[in-house]
Amino acid sequence: MSHLIDATTPRSPEAMKTLRWLGIVLVIVSIVAYGHAFADYVTGPSFQYRQAAGIYVTNAKDAADFVTMREQLEQFNASIQDGGSLGLTASDCGRAWGWEQTRDYCMPFQRQYVAGLLGRINYYIDTFAKNNTSQYTDVYRQALENVRAEFDRNGATDWVASSAWMLKYNSWWYWHFSDWLFVGTFLGSLFLTIVFWEWPERRY
Numbered sequence: 001m002s003h004l005i006d007a008t009t010p011r012s013p014e015a016m017k018t019l020r021w022l023g024i025v026l027v028i029v030s031i032v033a034y035g036h037a038f039a040d041y042v043t044g045p046s047f048q049y050r051q052a053a054g055i056y057v058t059n060a061k062d063a064a065d066f067v068t069m070r071e072q073l074e075q076f077n078a079s080i081q082d083g084g085s086l087g088l089t090a091s092d093c094g095r096a097w098g099w100e101q102t103r104d105y106c107m108p109f110q111r112q113y114v115a116g117l118l119g120r121i122n123y124y125i126d127t128f129a130k131n132n133t134s135q136y137t138d139v140y141r142q143a144l145e146n147v148r149a150e151f152d153r154n155g156a157t158d159w160v161a162s163s164a165w166m167l168k169y170n171s172w173w174y175w176h177f178s179d180w181l182f183v184g185t186f187l188g189s190l191f192l193t194i195v196f197w198e199w200p201e202r203r204y
Contacts, residue, residue: 052085052086053076053079053086053161054162056079057072059072060157061148065144066135069121069144070118070121073118073121076114076157079161080107080111080161086161088107088161088165089107091107092106092107092167093105093167095163096167104160105160105163110159110164117147117151117157120147124143128143
């Protein structure tokens with residue numbers, strides 16, 4: 001039975017050296033993955049989209065009054081029109097494949113949805129101005145909360161524009177190519193580490 005692998009067999013210096021290198025690779029891959037996620041947030045496509053349009057949605061939702069909310073949402077509305085800062089057209093969709101490009105994932109509906117929000121905001125502005133209602137009253141604050149809830153009723157307000165922009169100008173980000181690369185490298189290194197760890201030197 002001496003030809004069988006003994007789990008207690010000491011590993012050779014070469015095997016231990018390989019294990020150490022694989023461990024180093026795992027650490028490096030993890031650091032690069034976290035660094036990539038951080039860089040994407042502060043300088044990459046996510047940051048670029050927020051600068052071009054996304055920040056207006058955030059500011060609109062966080063606004064303390066309807067006038068500011070309208071101003072910010074109008075900025076976003078301008079960015080998603082033909083010739084806007086996002087460079088999107090009515091033919092753009094937030095999904096890549098034809099069978100995914102339903103009406104709710106294409107730009108005409110995105111524009112219609114934002115126009116509906118603006119109409120609702122304008123209604124409150126006109127009504128409260130006519131009734132001389134202060135923004136510090138309960139009824140004003142409740143109306144503001146109702147509109148804020150509408151922003152996220154079906155997910156993010158810019159659910160089409162953000163995906164459409166990424167697909168059109170940063171397809172590698174849309175398809176998560178770099179993420180799959182990091183995951184594949186990490187799993188491959190982990191697999192090799194387990195193989196080397198569980199497969200000690202043979203003795204005959």
